[in-house]
Amino acid sequence: xxxxxxxxxxxxxxxxxxxxxxxxxxxxxxxxxxxxxxxxxxxxxxxxxxxxxxxxxxxxxxxxxxxxxxxxxxxxxxxxxxxxxxxx
Numbered sequence: 001x002x003x004x005x006x007x008x009x010x011x012x013x014x015x016x017x018x019x020x021x022x023x024x025x026x027x028x029x030x031x032x033x034x035x036x037x038x039x040x041x042x043x044x045x046x047x048x049x050x051x052x053x054x055x056x057x058x059x060x061x062x063x064x065x066x067x068x069x070x071x072x073x074x075x076x077x078x079x080x081x082x083x084x085x086x087x088x
Contacts, residue, residue, distance in 0.1 A: 019069060019070040019071075020066070020068075020069065020070065021065055021066065021068060021069070021070050021072075021073040023062075025065070025070065025073050026061075026062045026065035026066055026073070027062065028077065029061065029062075029065050029073050029076055029077060030058045030061040030062050030065070032076070032077055032079075033054075033061055033076070033085075034051060034054040034055060034057075034058065034061075036079070036080075036081065036082060036085070037050065037054045038050050038051050038054065040081065040082050072088055075087075075088035076088050
């Protein structure tokens, strides 16, 4: 691989790892986390009450998201369980 190509690849990797998530990314992440919280509890008939309580955490989730990286947010968005999220 030629040196300029290597540098381009390295720059893309570094910038991708350091890129900040957008407001829309953080909104989407908050929705996803809340959905997983409701799913994780698994108490039938309590979904609405759990979602209502989880929604109270939305502003905190969004603020925490803004302090992360786009790579972390992408990992969390791909998670299908709390265990998956912990791996991010």
